Amino acid sequence: MIIDFHTHIGHFGRSAEHVIKHHRYYGGGKSVVLPIEPGDSTATDVLDDSWATEHALAAYDEYGDEIIPFCHVNPLALDALDQIRRYHATGKVRGFGEHKVRLAVDHPISMDIYRLCGEFGWPVLLHLQYREYNYNFEAFEAVLQACPETVFIGHATAWWANVSADAPSDYRAPDYVSYPTGPVVRVGLTDRLLEEYPNIYGDISAGSGFGALSRDREFxxxxxxxxxxxxxxxxxxxxRDGEGNWGEGRQRECFAAQSLPLLRDYCESEEHFADITYRNAERVLGL
Ligand SMILES: [Zn+2]
Ligand SMILES: [Zn+2]
Structure with a gap:
């Protein structure tokens, strides 16, 4: 049993069937499907609805409990909060995100969204990336304090670079990198936030998550x-299949084939491995 907490329909043409195939390849389980609604402030093109919430809901209708649908909205839509309330009323949605938006992480509309999700008991998954998305990571701690009822899940480059206290944050600097490598300097902001705030979790997906865990193995x-x-x-x-088929003839190593062996090595017991691969997710999702 595994729960993949970060998957997309629409990603390089990925379908619901590909999402299902992917987790089944690793022994079966469930996938959290994260839409990113098209909009001028969001990461998906305003004309591209292939990542939209409707596809996550349709996948749930087709495949049932193997799909855990989240919802997303264009936060600058005038009825953004009402859209979220309507998704809540479907009874199908388990959380909000991926909130990957060209706004400050503490933008007033995002704060309203976080609070509403807290009322619904929904976790909020944030893409945190300097310059681009929820770009002012230094404001994130105050967000955690202002929304104690909301569970946040941190993801992407700014979140994971900050496992180290020397994380590059000035994207204008000539030596700026978003995927730092090498020894970690204790104690990074991300490490401290995970330690101090019960309402923040970390999603270890993608190159950013894997890099943070593998760059300094002792750390x-x-x-x-x-x-x-x-x-x-x-x-x-x-x-599309757990075996590295990215579609259109592209073949790369599957991210799960990198992260699962690393976790196996790091975890002290089967229980520890189970916590990270599905039990923590079950708790956050209220399953
Ligand atoms: Zn993503
Ligand atoms: Zn894969």
Whole structure:
């Protein structure tokens, strides 16, 4: 049993069937399907609805409990909050995100959305990336304090670079990198937030999550041990089958084929591995 906490329909042409195939390849389980609604402030093109919420809901209708649908809205839509209320009324949705928007992480409309999700008991998955999306990571701690009822899930480059206290944050600097490598300097902001706030979790998907856990193995092992109840296994993998088929003839290593062996190595017990690969997710999702 595994729960992949970060998948997309629409990603490199991925379908619901590809999402299902992917987690079944790794022994079966469930996938959280994260829409990104098209809009001028969001990461998906305003004319591209292939990542839209409707597809996550349709996948749930077709495949049932193997699909855990989240919803997303264009936060600048005038009826953004009412759209979210309507998704809640369907009874199918389990959370909000991926909130990947060209706004400050503490933008007033996002704060309203976070609070509404807190009322619904929905986790909010944020893409945190300097310059681009929820770009002012330094404001995130105040968001956690202002929305204690809302469970947040951190993802992407700014979130994971900050496992190290020397994370590059000035994207104008000539030596700026968004995927830092090498030894981690204790204690990074992300590490401290996971330690201090019960309402923040980390999704270990993609190159950013894998990089943070693998760049300094002594740190990585210790981090995974200390945050055993706060990490969620996830892939964000574009591949269609678990075997690295990215479609249109592209073949790359599957993200799960990288992260699962690393976790196996780091986790001290089967219980520890189960926490990160599905039990923490079940708790966050209220399953
Ligand atoms: Zn994603
Ligand atoms: Zn894959």
């Amino acid at each position: 990585g092992r210790d981090f995974v041990r200390r945050h055993r109840t706060k990490l969620l296994w996830a892939t964000d993998c574009p591949c």
